[in-house]
Amino acid sequence: MTLFDGTTDHFDxxxxxxxxxxxxxxxxxxKEACMCKGFGSTLSGPALRWLGSLLNRSISTFDDxxxxxxxxxxxSRKPQKHAGDLYRIVQGANETIGEFNTRFNNEKVAVRECDVSTAVEAFRRGLHNDSDLYKLLTMHPCHSFEADQEKATSAIRLEEDMLARAxxxxTLGISSTSAIEKSGRK
Structure with missing residues (x-):
């Protein structure tokens, strides 16, 4: 377990x-005493100094x-993300669908409660308007985020293949004799 030093989310x-x-x-x-006594072993730095500064017998229970x-x-608590925050995630000008998908999913898992329709719609709206995936998801909306991700995975495969082929x-348009002639000149 990572030691808590006061700089990360105390709730986590x-x-x-x-x-x-x-x-x-x-x-x-x-059990209660073990919970209280053991807690100090998970703290470091300022958090451990804070625990050491508590007055004797000022804590009766683990809840205290x-x-x-x-x-x-x-x-030190991280602001809680809400489902509406997903609408602010948009695909960058030079960002691939794969990169956008990864970034979107990393943000989505940080949202504690998110209904399916919000996740599906926020993902679609975050895509470039001229992307084929945006058009596909607009013409044929998904009813689950899993289905959304299946279509995104297909688009990512196509995008990666097209980039690799580029x-x-x-050698299209060059006849085999022209290719042989060119290789013979070297």
Whole structure:
């Protein structure tokens, strides 16, 4: 578990700690004490100094500790992303569909609650208006984000193939005798 130093999201840290402690077998009446005593081993730097500065017997329960911890490190909490934030993600001028898809999905997983129609519509609206994928998703809307991603994966494959083929010199339009003649001149 990564040590908390006060610079990352305190809410995530408490959640990770609770998940780790669930796996530890303890007898019911000592569980609370173990949760409180073990918490300090997950802190470093300013967070550990803060814990050491608490007055003796000022914390009775793990909930008390979490409340005090939350008050102290409230400013380190990452702003919560909302489903509407997905509409601000747009494909850059020179960004491939694959790059946009990756960036969109990284942002989407940070949204705690997002209905399917919002994710599907935000993804479509974020694409370039002249892209074939935008046109396809507009003409044939998907009813699930998974279906949206299947169409995006197909478009990404096509885009990657076209880019790879653009790097291969074309011999179209050159007859085999012309190619032989040119190779003989070298």
């Amino acid at each position: 840290h408490v959640s990770q700690y609770k998940q780790k402690m669930i796996t530890v077998t303890t007898i019911g009446h000592v 500790l979490v409340n005090a911890f939350t008050q102290q490190f409230a400013s 790097c291969i010199p074309s």
